[in-house]
Amino acid sequence: MSSNPYSAPQLPDAHSSDFQPALNKRYKLDRFFEFLTWIATFVGLLVLMMLLYDVISDGASRLSWQFISSFPSRRPAAAGLLSALVGSIWLLCVTAILSFPIGVGAGIFLEEFAPDNFFTQIIEINIGNLAAVPSIIYGLLGLQVFSRIMRPITGGPSVLTGGMTLALLILPIIIVATRESLRAVPNSLRQGGFAVGATRWQVIRNLILPQAIPGILTGTILALSRAVGETAPLITIGALTFIAFLPPLSLEGLQTDFTALPIQIYNWVSRPQPEFHTNAAAGIIVLMVVLLTMNTTAVLLRNKFQKGRI
C-alpha cells in the first residue's frame, strides 16, 4: 500500500494479486459453520430425546387416573401425587400473582422512569447479582423471614411462604426480561408519543407496553417454569413430604402446609423399593406435562399479543 496519505485509496481489484476470491473456500467455510450450528441444535435435541425416552419407558406404564388422584402411600402401587400436583399448582399461582406485578413494575420503573444515577446503577448491579444467587439462599431467607418472623400472616411453612420465596427467586429474572423487552421497543415510538403531547404514563400504557408485552410474558413464564422445578428452597423453608389433604380453595388455603412435585419425586427416587423409582419416573412425566403446558401457554399468549404489534 502507498504510504502517501494524499493518494487516492486503491479500490479492490479482482485482477490484482492482493485479492483472491477463493469462492470455493469461502462457501466451504459457510457450509462448515452451518454444520456446526446444526450440531449445536442437535446436541440439545438429542439430550432432550434421551431424557424423554428414559423417563417415558420407565414411568409411562404407571401413569393412570389413580396415580394422579391418590395421596402418598407406603405402598408404591397405591401411592399417588395428588397433594404434590395440587401443591405445585397452588405455588405456581401464588408465585405468578406476586412476582408478575412487582417484577414488571420494577422493570418499567428502572427502564422508563429512573434517572441514570449512582443509586439506580447500584440497584441494577444488585438485581444482576440476585439473579445468580443459589436458590437455597432464598430458601434460608424464606425460612427466617416468611416462615418464622411472619408466621402470624403466613402460617409457617405454608403455600404463601413457598409462593413468596419462589417469587423472590424469580423476581430478578422477570425484571431483567421486562427491561430487555422495553429496551427493544424503538425509541422513536416514545418520542412520537411525546411529540403529540402524550404523558409518560400514556406513552408507556398505550405505545410501549403493547409492544413489549410478548417478551415480558415469555420471560415471566420461563421464570415460572424454573420455579416449578425448584426443590432446594422449598425443602429449606420446611415444605412437607407426606401430606394427605389438600389446601381448601379459599384464603385459608394460603396458610396450609403443602408439598410439591419435585419434593415428592426426590423422595420416591431415594426409596429402596424399585416400584417407587417407577413412581418417580411417572411423577417426572407429570411435571414435564405441567411445564410443557406452561410453555405452550407462553407461546400462545405471545402470538396473540404479537398480532396487535405495529
Add this chain to the structure above:
Amino acid sequence: MFLKRKSMNLFRYVSLAILVASVSACAGGEQTTSPGNGTDSSATNLEGKVAIDGSSTVFPITEAMAEEFQKANPKVRVTVGVSGTGGGFKKFCAGETDISNASRPIKDTEAEACASANIEYIELPVAFDAVSVVVHPENTWAECMTVDELKTMWEPEAQGKITTWKQVNSAFPDEEIALYGPGTDSGTFDYFTDAVKGEEGKSRGDFTASEDDNTLVQGVEGNKFAIGYFGYAYYEENKDKLKAVGIDDGDPSNGEGCVKPSSETVLDSTYQPLARPIFVYVRKEALERPEVKAFVDFYLAEENRQYVEEVGYFPLTEEIYSKAQTRIADGKTGSVFPGGSTVGVKLDEVL
C-alpha cells in the same frame, strides 16, 4: 369528567383497601380458631393437626403410621417432612413441630437448644435398623469380617494407605478396594463410624460418598472388589444383586463368630455392633393434645408393628415397646443416651 374519573379511581382504591383488610382479617381469624378445634373433640372423632419432621431414615415408618392413622381418623391432619435428623431437631426445639423423627439420639447441643426454649420431650425408640455391610455377589473372600478389619478399612488413618483387600487381611486378594458409603450428613455415617472406630464422624475421606443410598447400591453392584454400607432396607430390596457381610464383634456373649443382618439376629441382639435403634421424639406439651396422644399410641400399638416390617425395618421387642409406653404414661422426659451414642447400649436395660 375529570372529577368523575378521579372519584372512580378513589372508589377503586378504597375497595382494594377493604379487600386487603378483609383478607388479613380472615387470615388472622383462622389462626386463632384452629388450635381450639382439637381440644374439645371426643376420642372417636378427633380433629387437629400433628406436625412431624426429621430423619429420612425414619420417614417410611412414620409415613406408614400417618397413612393408616389418617384413614382411621380422617379429620386429623398428620404432616411429615424430611429435613434430616439435625434439621428436624432444629424445628422441634423451636416448637414448630410436635414430633421429630431421629435416626440417632438427640445430641447435647440440641438438648441444650431445647432446654433453653423450654421444650420438654419424651424419647421413644420405635424400631431397629441394621447397618448392612455389603459386597458384590461374586466376592468369595469377604463372607465374614471382624470389626477390627472394618476399622482398618474405614478409619481416618487408612486414607491413601489401605488401598487393597490384602492390606486388610492377608487371606484376601491383592486387588484394589472400591469403598462406598453415605455422606457425612447422614445418621448412618455417624453410627457406623461410632460403632467401628469408636468415635462419631471419624472416617477416611477417600471413599465414594452419596446421600442417595441407591447410588451406593449401584456402585457396589457394578464392581467385584467393592464394599459399602447403608441401611438394611436398601440391602433387602437388592438381595439378588448384593451380598451382606457377616460381622464378628469378637464378643462371644452376643453371638459367636460371624453374624449376618436379619430380623432374628437384630432382635436377639447378636448383630452387634451394627444394629441401631431409631427414634421419635415427642414434645411433652403437645402430648396433652388428644390427636397427638392418639397418634403416638397408634405408633406404638401392637397391631401396627406390621407396618414397621412392611417398610423394611425391624420392630422392637415386646419388652422395649411396653417400656416405651410406660415412658409416655409416666411423662418421662429427657434422653437415656447422655453422650448421644447408642453403640452397644441395651435398650431394655436403659429405658
